[in-house]
Amino acid sequence: MVKRFPVLLALLLGGTGCARDAYFQPDARVAYPAPLAPNADSAVVTAGRHYRRGPLGRLLLGAHYRRAWATPVELPVFYPKNVVPGGLKFSKLGGGFQTTSATLTADDGRAFAIRTIDKDPYKTLPKVLRQGFVLTAVRDATSAGMPYGAMVVPRLAQAAQVPHATPRPYYIRTDEDGLDIASERFRGKVVILEQKLEGKANLTPLLRGATALEESEDMLEERYHSQEHTLDEAAFLRARLLDLWLGDWDRHEGQWSWASFPQENGRTLWRPVPQDRDQVFFRFNDGVLTWLVSKIVPKFRTFGPTYESVEGYTRNARFIDSRALSELPREQYLRIAQDLQQKLTNEVIHQAVRGGLPREIYALEGPQMEAALRARREKLQRVAKRYYAHMAENVLVAGTDQAEHFVVERLSDTSTVVSVYRLGGNSKAAPDSLLYRRQFHPAETERVILHGLQGKDLFTISGAVTHSPFIDIYGGPDEDTVRDTSRVSGLRKKTRYFDTKRNNEYEGGPETKDQRTHGVESHAFDRDGSGR
Structure with a gap:
């Protein structure tokens, strides 16, 4: 039986996955291969119907968000010339290992990131594992992420007084050629578009008074070079408690920008700007095998009414946490947690979830997500105590x-x-x-x-x-x-x-x-x- 396990797992996953492209849906549109009408405003698509599994597969690998990935939703079609006034032009390809991404620029200098909702961890694996059931099993874990979760966050972050981007989902036509050399990579896929909160040209009204936006690497260089630069630890703690509430476990230093604010004493105060919400509402430990994996890999924490390991939720952020949360006392953790509890009301939660999820996905997941957020909000001060104890x-x-x-x-x-x-x-x-x-x-x-x-x-x-x-x-x-x-x-x-x-x-x-x-x-x- 042990020798047959890899074959059994491969069957559960729908094949050996040896071919790189055969695993994924050929086109996100449900009507594929029928052509999309010229100048169509919208299309009915699925984020990833290749994540569907039978009863045994769901038992062993978890139900995850497979229904959300495979449920048809209506999304707008992406036209680079029309999405913002003056249109968007291709700038450069992104360097992500799992998502296809690119930077687009507007006439006014603003930069936008476009990336696929679906992921391919092919490049993250050692070469000897880039085939067969291991590759397919790792690919399947993408279904643990809520494909439309990032769209729920802006209203919640706004209420919490945490800066945020505003991602929007689109479908890209199979004949789209307005993305230059990136066009072929994006065709037929569901994508997220959001303004990049990096660089002075991308300062938004949410960051009124800031004079620059820098990546963590550049901000830390300034912080450690000169006594004239300090970090707003209270603002960072507020953002990190929001992360814990959302179950967002992937908050490493590359997931942040920093806005610089000149102070009256001539110094510079840096405030955090969270980015990339791909892992909010993560659901992983609902299968026999994935439950075992979650016990071995602490960072794979599951979003639900109760908080799992704070150490696990914060493991990926250990580097930036240690540098941006070194001074605050326990009392401040509790004060900020209490303030978040007051601001994140039931109505705020409902409007964020209802307005952020496509209506078809809200019918599947919305009420459960809202209930979990309400339950987690009530426990936020207890979690703040545990977070403080871990950091202390x-x-x-x-x-x-x-x-x-x-x-x-x-x-x-x-x-x-x-x-x-x-x-x-x-x-x-x-x-x-x-x-x-x-x-x-x-x-x-x-x-x-x-x-x-x-x-x-x-x-x-x-x-x-x-x-x-x-x-x-x-x-x-x-x-x-x-x-x-x-x-x-x-x-x-x-x-x-x-x-x-x-x-x-x-x-x-x-x-x-x-x-x-x-x-x-x-x-x-x-x-x-x-x-x-």
Whole structure:
């Protein structure tokens, strides 16, 4: 039986899937191969009727959103010349591994992203797995996503006071040639079109007062280079709690843009702008095999009336979360969660779901989706507590490429305070110098990681207590000074210092574990998520 399992699975999935293109529907139109009338305004289509399975297939692989993928809906036909005033012109192909995507531009400089609703994970697999039942099984998992879910989000995000794009679904004719070299790739497919929230030309009224829109990589470069750049952590937390409520588990750093807002003190405040809502309302663990997979791969969390693992929902966002949620206390998590509960009313939920889903899909999924959103809203403060507890376990506190003074005060068994000040040219704290401050409780926080980055940084640790979080110090490539006079009862040293042996001033105490080496590995800090 074990040897026959791959063959059985292949049969359940509707074939071996060896041919790359044979798996997918040849055309989204239900009437295919009959031609579409010239200048037709709309067409009756399915997002993916190839995801239909028999009873045994649904039992083992899950019902997912197969009915939504296979249900005919009426969508407008996409005409590049007519979709916005002045039309859209092809700019470049996208670089996504699973969706076919391209950038289109309008006469006024605005950029729009167009991408297929359906996905093909072919390129994400090792070459040895790009055939047979494994490829087909991975392709089948696309049906766990709600094909029209992204269209529900704008009204919810608007009520939550979170910036958003406004995606619209279309069908692309089989004879469309207005997309230049991308035309052939999109023909016969259902697509989503939305304005790209990147670059100054794409600033919308939702971002009134902003002067630029940058990707996470560019924003983080500014943040870590200069003390004049800070992140709006409260706005990011609001967006992340909305993500949790929507069950959107794929919120890595590439899914965000950042709007820059000049401040009266001459500094720049960066606020988050979420993008790409392909994984909202994800439904995965409703089959025997997919339930087992969800236990092995924590990020595949299923949307429903109850929240599954917060750690799983947030795993893909671990990098950006650690950099944009380092300062906020537990109370602020609860305040923002409560505010969201008040703003996301039953009427807001109904209007968003009813107005966002095609009417045929609303009849299948709408009432269930609304009920789940209402139930999740009532639990949002509890989830905020769990999210805070998860984020508080290990906290990253990073400086900039300028000189800073990191002050760690072990005040009591329940309070360790970490502050960061800007240093002036005389190595003294400059006026208006506080950059960061947070109180840590050892029952919540196991470790605080300090990164000085470049600049001549000063680290001082003081206090005599019984309990305290571990403090890890990474000085950075320039000359740094570490002075540790603290004491913590216990056998394990609570402060570790990572740097090079030369060109640093070190005054360790009984709590300091000297981890300095002759190499420069300790200077590594991943600024943009590339791992470098």
